[in-house]
Amino acid sequence: MSETLVSPVRIGRQAVGALGFLALALGTLQSVVEPSLPLLQRELGIGPAEGALITITLLITGAVVAPIAGKLGDRYGGRRVLVVLMTAVSAGGLLSSLAPNLPVLLLGQVLQGAMVGALPLSFILVRRHLPPGQTQVAVGVVSGLFTGGALVGTLIAGPVAEGLSRHWMFALPTIAIIATTALVSRLMPHDPPIQSDARIDWAGVILLSCTLLALMLGIRTVTSVDLPPLAIGAIALAVAALATGWVAVERRAASPMVDLRMLAAPAMWSSCVLTVLLTASSGMVLFLLPQLLAVSAEGYGFGASTTDIGLFLLPGTIAGVVSGTVGGIAARRFGPRAVVIVGAVVAAATLIGLASLHDAVWQLVVAKVLTAFVAGICTTALLASTATAVDSKDTGIATSLLVVTRVVGVALGAQCAGAILAAGTDPVSGRPTESVFVTGFAIAGVVAALSLLVVRVMKKGTQA
Structure with a gap:
């Protein structure tokens, strides 16, 4: 692995602040679901099992994105990949805000899960564009504001959903993400990618996604529907087959996801x-x-x-x-x-x-x-x-x-x-x-x- 010899462009407080405010908006969007879950269940006409799907869908996407976000940033440049992921998150937030039913809301949550990659990509950017001492401070600022966003989301979810509607509960943080992403793209210099022969383990990514989704849907189906033992066994075999396939791919991959x-x-x-x-x-x-x-x-x-x-x-x-x-x-x-x-x-x-x-x-x-x-x-x-x-x-x-x-x-x-x-x-x-x-x-x-x-x-x- 070799890195470009061009000296990185230094960034100032404005660029670090833009990354921090983006993290704040992302943390807010991520945390609005928990306090509003009973309200979402009532308005969408769904039960607790379906409500649990809303809670975990973003997490499943995040589990898949987390291990590869840094690799993508190294390969294609942190700023470029961050903007792409935030575009997906923004699309997901808008879908969630407009969702008339559960399937559309779940699709929005799937796209929102790409936000998990924002932190490692932000760390890549500050590491490349700041000296070591300032890097630690910048990482602390970004991490702290993302965590602070969880507090903001927990506080505003109720007043916004009850004062305006559940749609605005997702829309307001999404608007902030769109604005701060544009600001980051403008203030953050392009970071040259690191040349590497290692490939992204896309087969592992896809199989892990399918395994987690099958597991969660299987638990929901088995516990909410009166299925015969043969059907339950078929579901268990399907999950086991996907998991076995993922393990086999990861063991043979030159650069495995895990x-x-x-x-x-x-x-x-x-x-x-x-x-x-x-x-x-x-x-x-x-x-x-x-x-x-x-x-x-x-x-x-x-x-x-x-x-x-x-x-x-x-x-x-x-x-x-x-x-x-x-x-x-x-x-x-x-x-x-x-x-x-x-x-x-x-x-x-x-x-x-x-x-x-x-x-x-x-x-x-x-x-x-x-x-x-x-x-x-x-x-x-x-x-x-x-x-x-x-x-x-x-x-x-x-x-x-x-x-x-x-x-x-x-x-x-x-x-x-x-x-x-x-x-x-x-x-x-x-x-x-x-x-x-x-x-x-x-x-x-x-x-x-x-x-x-x-x-x-x-x-x-x-x-x-």
């Missing part, structure tokens, strides 16, 4: 398993809490509006923002294993307790804060430990694999929670029964507790 050979390392496979368990538990909470808050106050619910739900979820969003920094510090001081053990115990106790105590809003708010904080510090600790456990040349691949694993875990948790609610919905009232929420929280707690078993197996394997 280097599966790394999974043979104990630190890698154990981190992936722990990440799936912890994020699946978190994904179930992510879906269940807004649903419980929105259930009519007649009985066990709270009848919260979209605006109220956003305010109730805000402390949890803030906890998730803070947890990234705390996770890195805790992993360095106490070690990732200790962080995961404490986190798993707290998450399991919180969720099992929530199964019994969920008759006051403050209980739900505290549970959201604790689970979001625990999921954040644990996944950050696992990322940090994995990054230092592999060879330096494999750091990008290893962390990308964990990012994909984290997205898959959240998506699985949300889809399973949606299936549980759909299975326990009263056909007369159209509302889930209270016992279904109890079951969902208890299962999420058990899934978190399984992390302790994995940690114990890890210790035995290391000693052996």
